[in-house]
Amino acid sequence: MKLLQTMLALQEREGWLSDETLSQLAKETGEPLYRLEGLRSFYPVFQEEPGAKHVIEVCRDVVCRMHGAPAFHEELLQELRQDPDVEVREVSCLGRCEQAPVALVDHHHAASNATEVRLALDGQAQAHNVLQAVDAATDPYPTADAHYGMFKTLRDGAADAGRDTVIDELKASGLRGMGGAGFPTGMKWAFTRGAKGGPKQLVCNADESEPGTFKDRCIMETLPHLMIEGMIIGGWVVEAERGIIYLRHEYGEAAEILRRELVRARELGVLGPDAFGPGKPFDMEVFISPGGYILGEETALLEALEDKRGEPRNKPPFPTNVGLNGLPTLMNNVETFAAVPMILQNGGDWWQSQGTNDCPGLKYMAVSGDVAKPGVYCVPMGTTVTDLIARAGGVADGKQLLAFSPGGASTRFLPADKADTPLDFDAMQKAGSALGSGAFVAVAEGRDLLDLATAQARFFRNESCGKCVPCRVGSNKAVAMLEDALNGEVEDGLAELLHELDDTLAQTSICGLGQVALSPVTGVMELFPEVARRLGTKEDA
């Protein structure tokens, strides 16, 4: 952490990392030059050139693309071309899809049109708009005075059996990891608690970066005490001494809110030298990611925390046994940790009963794309897609639904006739897609699904770390062929080749990014006959 934090501070101070700066750093730290080059060139926050005074980063990914991002980008380029003080560049999803299209001015100020960009450049940026989740129902505390009560009860009630009771309740609740993989939370906590070696490590993965995903931002900004209490309880259960919140760098407001909440938690004595009882310390800090979607992959995240290039590890071993610095590590997503206090307050059975259609619990869904009211909606797990869209004001402009992506860039678009599918890990899988991280994108009639699926593949290509051959080369070749196809150049055998590439990426890539990179593309080829026709497949393929 220390080396990357030093480099981040230098980048912040000087605006770029020159060879001279890094040579000096090498002398001071004893780090070889090659290692600093490996880091500087890998993380997007680090700049190798001095650059302009102002930077405008325009999101290029699927939701912003649906809302005119390419034209927005072009407009800013034209308007600011003459201004040497301003650089306009395209970046991956900024996690503000409810405001699409979005650009970040000077890394801090979100703007959705050229007027807002100009105001921000003139120092008159709009105040940050804190997004409240609709129907949020996971806070057990009626007032702020009661915050952290669940943890205090556990700590002060204090039979050691309390730790296993927590795990039992989590198992009974059916809670699964909300970052996308859906691994049963109780089991993960039990594995880490039972792992040999220590001290145990604790990490909150707050690096949500998949296009369409912004529910963790909402939870961190509006319910930070729940996530932090969930982490404290996790730390207490696995007997860790410190926790790390790994936060994407574009979430500056969340960083401030979390840091303030950590100060408050220390004042309340639930963090600090006696957090787990007299002489039993537990504390945590916020680590700002130097950037890149791949860092949300849990082992890439751990590599970054170890000051390495954020390239995913080969698994097994898994972080529950061999995680941060080789130690057993409990890592969960923001939403997962934030659900823990409520579950313990009311019991695992109660959480189960909050779902519908035989699905357990509550789920924060980030809803964007072609809906009238994009935002974050807290819904019973098992709510149907039709109901979710209705809650979000229906399909925008009174149009008909064409398709939807239930859970993020890697989750396949399903046709509108599957809109009766419940939002649930198993049900979505059965329907041919996945719940993923709960980044729901609605697509109205008239949209080009091949263009949207290509945008998803392009995102994975852009965010590939490059470690393994299939993802590094395969995603690049596939996107090049798809872009040709969108321009009407369809080579013989293209459809078959895309399926073969998808298969090889899925079977041989090291991590989830490479494994799913082409799935949205083959998905629209399989489920939407008109897409298949354009790529030269038979209608019944």
Place this chain on the structure above:
Amino acid sequence: MSNDTVKLTIDGQATEVPAGTSIWDAARELGIDIPVLCHSTRMRPVGVCRMCVVDTGARNLQASCVRPCEDGMEVDTRSEKVEKHRRMLLEMLLADYPEDSARDAATGDDELLNMARDYGITEVRLRDGASGRPQGVDLSSPVIAVDHQACILCDRCVRGCNELQHNDVITRSGKGYGTRIAFDLNTPMGESTCVSCGECMAVCPTGALTNRALADLKLEPLGSD
């Protein structure tokens, strides 16, 4: 712990190995050579080329150089499924490979081209990314030629330089498709802190790092300009 062993079968042959042994090593003991480009017995395995993938019955294929053997595993190293994916991986690498490999021309031990010949790959259906050598060539070192276009990012030179020789010069630079090997802070090899030990060139499996002919090299006494 160190006395623990695991029993498994590889291509139908039963074997028992110490816990923690990789499938690749266990297979080798049985006389089964699993094709690989990034691994070498002298090095820590990294599992990046993915050529050594095998079928263990898991959801996806496993890179045998980094996958520990487990009790009761039934490993297939040569199934049609496995070979199909190896052929596609070779196609990917060949799509960006220069037509002329210095190693192939000089010593005939270009491991990528030889493996492609073994697999009978004659056609590459993916878009050519090699013409014009967009990744560039670096002839700044008097003794080692660098052809970035022929680099498959196997990380052998990185480990050879930093972990075997401890010269600490070579890294991966950049990210994604644009990744390449670099010296120090991405300086030309001849201007870097490289001591020309030759380890990188010796372990490189392709035409990326090769010997330069010494015939034209002018040697001058120390201290002369």
